[in-house]
Amino acid sequence: MSAPTQPAPAATRTDPYAPKGLSLTLESTGAILLALLWVLPLAYAVWAAFHPAEYTTRFVLTAPLTLDNFTRAWAAAPFARYFLNTFILVTMILAFQLILGTLAAYALARQDFWGRDIAFVLILAQLMIMPDALIVENYRTLAKVNLIDTIPAIALPYIASAFGIFLLRQTFKTVPKELDDAARVEGASPLQVLMKVYVPLAKPTYIAYGLVSVSYHWNNFLWPLLVTNSVESRPLTVGLQVFSSADQGIDWAVICAATLMTSAPLLVGFLLFQRQFVQSFMRAGIK
Known part of the structure; x- marks a missing residue:
């Protein structure tokens, strides 16, 4: 009796574009250097925030830990109000962006109307204009309608x-047209087709874009600084400037504690949803 033949091992496929040898070493070195470039400032902020002020410029392993810097930072500024303003701001902007972006993207991807390509080109042209170039005109417009020093004043230039x-249009165009036709045969209206077919299939894109939008507007500084004058409308980033006042001097321990409190929601959110964050960008095709 002959021994049973062993199945031939499957041929391994290699990625022709994968880095090899020296190229892989250079890429790994570059990634490590970039990681250090981002991690070292955060590590210093953590060290300074949890140690007394005299240890902000020297590293001593036996330095005592303290939470006094966070207490002083919280007492020096109305952080509760700043957090509320920032939460309202990023939620308002994201809600309008998703609603308007979804309707516009669906019209550009699936509706036939005169001037559709021209409208899309104009939208792409807007991507080439830096927001800072429109600050003066935006400020004049909001001043004319008496919206300066309000949260809507910060949000209005970004609601679309x-x-x-562009991102949603590209995603909607990948949805098979047959699903659209099948829903219409069942009697669905264009809005129902959008909400029941396109939106669920574009969920990874919504997550990816939502993360980008919230991160950007949570950290935005220049525009909120120009259009807000009072605590009632200032977000966190503008509120932090109270710690660099020339009258009080600069206390790096308190500044680092305040900075950590400001960035903590984003850091915690990224650590908790890191896998979803990366997968959303991969599925959405964001490079």
Whole structure:
């Protein structure tokens, strides 16, 4: 009796574009250097925030830990109000961006109307304009309608996102047209087709764009600084400037504690949803 033949091992496939040898070493070195470039400032902020002020410029392993810097930072500024303003701001902007972006992207991807290509080109042209170039005109417009020093004043220039429209349009165009036709045969209206077919299939894109939008507007500084004058409308980033006042001097321990409190929601959110964050970008095709 002959021994049973062993199945031939499957041929391994190699990626022709994968880095090899020296190229892989250079890429790994570059990634490590970039990681250190981002991690070292955060590590210093953590060290300074949890140690007394005299240890902000020297590293001593036996330095005592303290939470006094966080207490002083919280007492020096109305952080509760700043957090509320920032939460309202990023939620308002994201809600309008998703609603307007979804409707515009669906019209550009699936509706036939005169001037559709021209409208899309104009949207792409907006991506080439830096927001800072429009600051003066935006400020004049909001001043005329008496919205300066309000949360809507911060949000209005950003409620429609050219990047969001472009990203959703590209995603909607990948949805098979047969699903659209099948829903219409069942009697669905265009809005129902959008909400029941396109939106569920674009969920990874919504997650990816939502993370980008919240991160950007949570950290935005220049525009909120120009259009807000009071605590009632200032977000966190503008509120932090109270710690660099020339009258009080600069206390790096308190500044680092305040900075950690400001960035903590984003850091915790990224650590908790890191896998979803990466997968959303991969599925959405964001490079």
